[in-house]
Amino acid sequence: MSEWSPAPAEGYLPIEDHGLIGDGRGCALVGRDGAISFMCVPRFDAPPLFCSLLDRHLGGSFLLAPDRLRQSRQHYVEDTGVLVTDLHADTGVVEVTDAFLLEPGARLEEDAPAGRGELVRHARVTRGSVDLTVALRPRGGAQSERRAGGWELTCPRQSLKLYLSASRPLSGPQCTLPLNEGEDVWVALRWSERRAPHMSPSIDRRIKDTEGVWRRWSAHVVGxxxxxxxxxxxxxxxxxxxxxxxxxxxxxxxxxxxxxxxxxxxxxxxxxxxxxxxxxxxxxxxxxxxxxxxxxxxxxxxxxxxxxxxxxxxxxxxxxxxxxxxxxxxxxxxxxxxxxxxxxxxxxxxxxxxxxxxxxxxxxxxxxxxxxxxxxxxxxxxxxxxxxxxxxxxxxxxxxxxxxxxxxxxxxxxxxxxxxxxxxxxxxxxxxxxxxxxxxxxxxxxxxxxxxxxxxxxxxxxxxxxxxxxxxxxxxxxxxxxxxxxxxxxxxxxxxxxxxxxxxxxxxxxxxxxxxxxxxxxxxxxxxxxxxxxxxxxxxxxxxxxxxxxxxxxxxxxxxxxxxxxxxxxxxxxxxxxxxxxxxxxxxxxxxxxxxxxxxxxxxxxxxxxxxx
The missing domain is CATH 1.50.10.10 (Glycosyltransferase)
Incomplete structure (x- = not known):
């Protein structure tokens, strides 16, 4: 594990401390600090929803991390575009899995869209207990309204409507969730009109389906x-x-x-x-x-x-x-x-x-x-x-x-x-x-x-x-x-x-x-x-x-x-x-x-x- 070190004096993670996730339409950079610091959806060249990588005060980000973070490391689920970040805090350890969900059975080599227009962040406490910060801050701000199953956010700068849902009640797009060892929470952010069911019991299955799509494609790579x-x-x-x-x-x-x-x-x-x-x-x-x-x-x-x-x-x-x-x-x-x-x-x-x-x-x-x-x-x-x-x-x-x-x-x-x-x-x-x-x-x-x-x-x-x-x-x-x-x-x-x-x-x-x-x-x-x-x-x-x-x-x-x-x-x-x-x-x-x-x-x-x- 690489030691967590303070960000440079300017307050930015090194570029190399980020992983890429996406769905063939849009994508995001996930930092080793648990923050999504650059993300463009519904397509690569859309106005960025988050770009704190370009301005940590005004760029906006999507943070999912424990308080008092000390160490971290990242790895991809083998042969996939699914990213895992282990976050070590003073009081416990959280494993965060990030994925742009893909349709079950999709084939990436075809021109049919495989993405669902949905980002899932799944946090699981593997040791101790933590206060997990959930902080969704789009660039330019957003108007938020409570909806059944979560929150609806209107982002005027991006001309985008977002739907934020979770497996636990969120008091708002920015809140703190206390979690103990063995407990987990998933947070889903959608930008498509299609609505996923609240409190879906199959979130693990949907991530596994996404991994399967990636593995079927990458199996063709010569070894x-x-x-x-x-x-x-x-x-x-x-x-x-x-x-x-x-x-x-x-x-x-x-x-x-x-x-x-x-x-x-x-x-x-x-x-x-x-x-x-x-x-x-x-x-x-x-x-x-x-x-x-x-x-x-x-x-x-x-x-x-x-x-x-x-x-x-x-x-x-x-x-x-x-x-x-x-x-x-x-x-x-x-x-x-x-x-x-x-x-x-x-x-x-x-x-x-x-x-x-x-x-x-x-x-x-x-x-x-x-x-x-x-x-x-x-x-x-x-x-x-x-x-x-x-x-x-x-x-x-x-x-x-x-x-x-x-x-x-x-x-x-x-x-x-x-x-x-x-x-x-x-x-x-x-x-x-x-x-x-x-x-x-x-x-x-x-x-x-x-x-x-x-x-x-x-x-x-x-x-x-x-x-x-x-x-x-x-x-x-x-x-x-x-x-x-x-x-x-x-x-x-x-x-x-x-x-x-x-x-x-x-x-x-x-x-x-x-x-x-x-x-x-x-x-x-x-x-x-x-x-x-x-x-x-x-x-x-x-x-x-x-x-x-x-x-x-x-x-x-x-x-x-x-x-x-x-x-x-x-x-x-x-x-x-x-x-x-x-x-x-x-x-x-x-x-x-x-x-x-x-x-x-x-x-x-x-x-x-x-x-x-």
Whole structure:
């Protein structure tokens, strides 16, 4: 058990001291102190019901904890999204089980909603006696009225009506319940119109049913990888970020958790990035979960068709996210303001989106997915756009807030779009100029090798032409089969990235802002995804022992619950950025699969699918 320690001087739990629960529509972060400090329902990108993680005074929370808390620990019920927090107080111990309830028998791989629109918190005293605090405080306040079986709360800020019920009478949404050893209480919070029966005797059964839904889904995860326990947990975490109704996958469940304490690199990640979602479905397919790829491809192309163009990111309905605004009321996590809602990157130009979707469609078809005539027509249109898009500046994978540049990664993903379109047309006898697409893909690979190379740095650089800085996104080129990992210029680039962008202990910065202006010009933490990319490159270069050692080091950066942050502060290993971060889990899964196959004697560049051979 980890000792309970006082919160930092600013009064906030560390980011890593939180677990994620959800139902494929909305989700919540549960702290090791028994408080739900961030929660968005009925969908991921809704105005937060609780966000004390961004302001402990004004953000609102849902506390279920004993008085005089001294120690705590958390764990997930194995292979599920159900979280257990053990809370040790002066007088006794309480076990709190938190779950977003799922319908009995639901199948998470289907697009039918599995959630009931209900959060259950079940507290049981395992030793001694406690005074259990129940404190439901939505952000912006709520009007509460007693109803049969509990309380009805109207939350004007969220335009949401809540129903609070419990197995014991509650004197109000904020009250104290004395409990002795062996006694328990469940508290249910509902936001759907459906009403659950008061004093239901089957609460344990409903939680067990929810566990069963998760276990049936996670049973499909392959088990022959290094750190199979973390692989299963990463798969479940990514599924918690998957909007089950349509295949959208949000980048993270939170907004404005800072990439540097005291800085203003604070962004809203509760939306579906084309890039992040494509990486996610690719990772899930590689560990035995292919169904999410088809849902994502249809969602992304439907969103693009609706507007007549392809955006960088969308809300979970496939529409433009809200305009980015600063919330002047909230002070930010550990006083790191500003807090932002919405994301201005939605208006940026990023050419990598063509390759992300074509690659995802390729993976989908390669594992038996069907491409209808209409779907293929739209995919072929994206390939045609990629033929010329790479020649014009864009804002790149890191979404710089400066003028556009001809980023190498963006050009590489246009190469991916052309290559995958050619392979699909050839393999499936689909209409389109496969010969031209393949020829131009080869030509673009050559331009990248030549135009992005800097003799002085002995490395590829961030953009085509002179003057580019070093960028860790170059490590992704072998992963997307633009260059082989053992190409001499890729080997040299890997060495340069590790040396010049290294932050110590296996960590890497994305780039150096003083050399690669991004419009922010502030420090940030080390970006965890980039280090997993380094693992894959080392393995592809035959440096398997080094890759395995780095992989194990990176696994130590997971939280006690097995969750990965976006960034790590190299000075103290604390978590930074929105959490848990889909891309970090994707990078981990990719490295686990690459190492598993390398250790079985399969060359990494041949391990994706026979369609590449």
């Amino acid at each position: 022959d990888t290094p750190r199979a326990d973390l692989v299963r947990r990463s798969a479940i975490t990514l599924k918690l970020l998957d909007h089950v109704e349509n295949g959208a996958i949000v980048a993270a469940p939170t907004s404005s958790l800072p990439e540097h304490i005291g800085g203003d690199r604070n962004w809203d990640y509760r939306y579906a990035w084309i890039r992040d979602a494509a990486y996610t479905v690719f990772a899930l397919r590689r560990i035995g979960l292919p169904d999410e790829a088809g849902g994502f491809v249809h969602w992304a192309l439907t969103a693009a068709q609706r507007e007549g163009r392809l955006r960088v990111l969308y809300n979970v309905e496939g529409r433009p996210p809200p305009v980015e605004v600063i919330d002047d009321e909230l002070g930010g996590y550990r006083n790191s303001s500003p807090v932002r809602w919405g994301n201005a990157a939605a208006e940026q130009v990023q050419h990598d989106v063509y390759g992300e979707i074509l690659d995802c469609a390729f993976q989908w078809a390669a594992t038996g997915g069907t491409l209808s005539d209409g779907l293929w027509h739209r995919l072929a249109g994206l390939a045609e756009q990629a033929r010329t898009a790479w020649k014009t500046p864009d804002h790149g994978i890191w979404e710089v807030r400066t003028r556009g540049r001809p980023f190498t990664y963006s050009a590489a993903m246009c190469q991916v779009a052309l290559d995958r379109a050619a392979r699909l047309a050839t393999r499936l006898d689909l209409p389109g100029d496969a010969t031209t697409w393949a020829r131009e893909a080869r030509h673009l690979s050559g331009r990248i090798i030549g135009d992005a190379w800097d003799e002085r740095m002995n490395s590829l650089t961030e953009h085509l032409g002179p003057g580019g800085g070093l960028d860790a996104s170059l490590l992704a080129l072998p992963l997307r089969r633009v260059l082989s990992a053992d190409h001499p210029r890729m080997v040299a680039t890997t060495r340069a990235v590790a040396e010049r962008l290294g932050a110590g202990d296996g960590l890497l910065y994305r780039y150096l802002p003083q050399e690669s202006p991004d419009g922010i010009n502030q420090p940030e933490g080390a970006f965890l995804l980039c280090s997993f990319w380094l693992v894959d490159n080392l393995a592809g270069q035959g440096r398997v022992d080094e890759a395995s050692q780095l992989f194990e080091k990176l696994c130590s950066y997971a939280s006690p619950l097995g969750l990965f942050a976006e960034q790590i502060d190299p000075s103290d290993r604390s978590f930074l950025g929105n959490y848990p971060q889909a891309l970090s889990h994707v990078g981990f899964l990719s490295s686990a699969v690459v190492l598993a196959r390398t250790q079985r004697g399969i060359r990494p560049e041949l391990s994706t699918h026979a369609w590449f051979r």
